[in-house]
Amino acid sequence: MKYFYTLSICLLISLNVTAQHQDGFYATMSLHHAKALVKDAPNDIEILSTFRNEVAVWMTETGSHKLHDRILTHGPGYIYRNSEEEAITAIQNPQNILENNTRAALNFSITEDATVIPTLDLIQTQNIEDHILELENYGTRYHNRASATQAAVDLKAKWEEMAAEYGRTDVSVRLFEHSNTQMPSVILTITGAEIPEEYVIVGGHLDSTSNQGNDNAPGADDDASGIATITEATRALFEVGFVPKRTIEVMAYAAEEIGLVGSNEIASEYASNDVNVVAVSQFDMTLFNGSSNDVSFITDFTSGTLTNYMMSLLDHYNASGDHQVTYSTSVCNYGCSDHASWTGQGYLAAFPFEANFGQHNGNIHSTGDMFSLTNTASHATKFAKLCAEFLIEVAKNNEALSVNDVLASSIYLTINDGMLSYDLTSSQKEVKSIQLYSIKGQEVFATTAISDRDQVALPTLSTGIYIATITTENSNTPIVKKLIVR
Numbered sequence: 503m504k505y506f507y508t509l510s511i512c513l514l515i516s517l518n519v520t521a522q523h524q525d526g527f528y529a530t531m532s533l534h535h536a537k538a539l540v541k542d543a544p545n546d547i548e549i550l551s552t553f554r555n556e557v558a559v560w561m562t563e564t565g566s567h568k569l570h571d572r573i574l575t576h577g578p579g580y581i582y583r584n585s586e587e588e589a590i591t592a593i594q595n596p597q598n599i600l601e602n603n604t605r606a607a608l609n610f611s612i613t614e615d616a617t618v619i620p621t622l623d624l625i626q627t628q629n630i631e632d633h634i635l636e637l638e639n640y641g642t643r644y645h646n647r648a649s650a651t652q653a654a655v656d657l658k659a660k661w662e663e664m665a666a667e668y669g670r671t672d673v674s675v676r677l678f679e680h681s682n683t684q685m686p687s688v689i690l691t692i693t694g695a696e697i698p699e700e701y702v703i704v705g706g707h708l709d710s711t712s713n714q715g716n717d718n719a720p721g722a723d724d725d726a727s728g729i730a731t732i733t734e735a736t737r738a739l740f741e742v743g744f745v746p747k748r749t750i751e752v753m754a755y756a757a758e759e760i761g762l763v764g765s766n767e768i769a770s771e772y773a774s775n776d777v778n779v780v781a782v783s784q785f786d787m788t789l790f791n792g793s794s795n796d797v798s799f800i801t802d803f804t805s806g807t808l809t810n811y812m813m814s815l816l817d818h819y820n821a822s823g824d825h826q827v828t829y830s831t832s833v834c835n836y837g838c839s840d841h842a843s844w845t846g847q848g849y850l851a852a853f854p855f856e857a858n859f860g861q862h863n864g865n866i867h868s869t870g871d872m873f874s875l876t877n878t879a880s881h882a883t884k885f886a887k888l889c890a891e892f893l894i895e896v897a898k899n900n901e902a903l904s905v906n907d908v909l910a911s912s913i914y915l916t917i918n919d920g921m922l923s924y925d926l927t928s929s930q931k932e933v934k935s936i937q938l939y940s941i942k943g944q945e946v947f948a949t950t951a952i953s954d955r956d957q958v959a960l961p962t963l964s965t966g967i968y969i970a971t972i973t974t975e976n977s978n979t980p981i982v983k984k985l986i987v988r
């Protein structure tokens with residue numbers, strides 16, 4: 503009798519819990535936000551487990567909207583989890599991953615000046631602007647709207663066209679279908695020429711949201727800007743003829759705004775298949791210039807090692823001149839974008855953000871998140887440069903297969919006694935212009951419309967390494983060669 507009594511109580515409790523949990527979902531979020539929501543909407547959230555400053559919760563759809571409105575910051579404020587168990591396990595990973603606990607050890611170095619420097623000149627602000635407007639024009643990219651799925655299908659076609667335009671047979675584009683949203687993610691893959699089993703990933707989210715109703719959610723800054731930024735960086739890599747040693751993947755995630763759903767499913771699948779991802783960078787909001795510095799690296803839910811490396815890239819390539827980019831750091835206080843999905847699986851992830859957190863675009867998640875607010879993508883251009891540097895330096899140039907190196911070996915170009923001597927007659931190329939850059943990316947010499955072999959006087963140059971780029975009549979891709987002045 504007693505036994506039965508206990509059993510029926512248990513059954514009642516568990517039935518009760520099941521019924522209560524039917525109309526909601528599991529998630530993880532900061533303790534601070536969860537407590538605030540419990541106060542506001544006690545029927546819409548239940549805290550299931552707490553670990554340090556993180557909690558596993560069950561909450562309703564209504565609760566998620568209240569949270570969205572209340573925190574008034576970027577991202578959904580919570581991370582969607584498939585089950586109670588998954589939510590509770592997830593919070594037991596420390597916020598900032600331990601670097602020695604990660605899946606891949608990467609030897610970070612900066613060696614690819616000869617490819618990076620000409621690439622920086624190829625990045626076009628106009629392309630980023632056009633792409634942002636293209637995405638804004640869907641009206642809404644809220645994950646459960648038909649236009650969001652259409653945006654993914656169209657982006658796949660756009661990326662395929664871009665690869666075809668540059669004759670890239672090493673590139674493929676696929677849709678990644680999800681369990682928890684009808685919207686697919688889009689993934690462009692450049693297969694590594696030498697170590698294809700090692701991956702370098704950049705991403706942004708394709709979906710949008712609005713607190714004023716999701717039928718009008720232009721999402722220009724959040725996050726059409728990120729998608730346009732990574733697209734233009736990739737296009738510039740194609741234009742310069744970059745062939746990576748490691749595999750590069752460019753990802754447009756679905757359903758970030760409802761709890762990092764798309765990136766979470768992708769990162770989980772990669773982790774369970776033991777995919778060796780060496781580094782990930784997120785580009786979510788690059789349009790709005792809200793701080794005195796250009797880039798603000800988010801330091802929570804990210805890898806310190808990778809963040810420091812990205813800062814070194816800016817120190818090396820963007821310290822001064824036309825491509826100058828300044829930076830600082832700030833914190834989100836929660837997993838505010840898709841980088842958190844990768845960090846949660848033990849991968850190294852970084853998140854360069856448009857401004858110091860709190861000084862970012864105040865119009866996001868509203869009908870006012872439109873390109874017309876800034877009317878220029880010059881700020882985003884800086885992120886596209888960082889993205890290109892990151893991809894080239896982490897994936898590294900494949901010397902054996904690089905288009906440039908093949909061309910460069912067929913030309914003669916030297917500096918001797920203050921004279922630049924060149925001979926392109928054997929390369930079948932007609933010279934349009936030659937530029938000479940210092941290792942810092944500063945143009946020190948330029949000449950246009952000349953014959954295919956000549957000797958020209960240079961200004962006085964200090965000793966060191968210089969990068970020559972030669973533009974020819976029949977190609978947009980400059981030939982690049984490293985030169986040493988002794």
Ligand SMILES: [Zn+2]
Nearest residue numbers: 577724725786
């Ligand atoms: Zn976003």
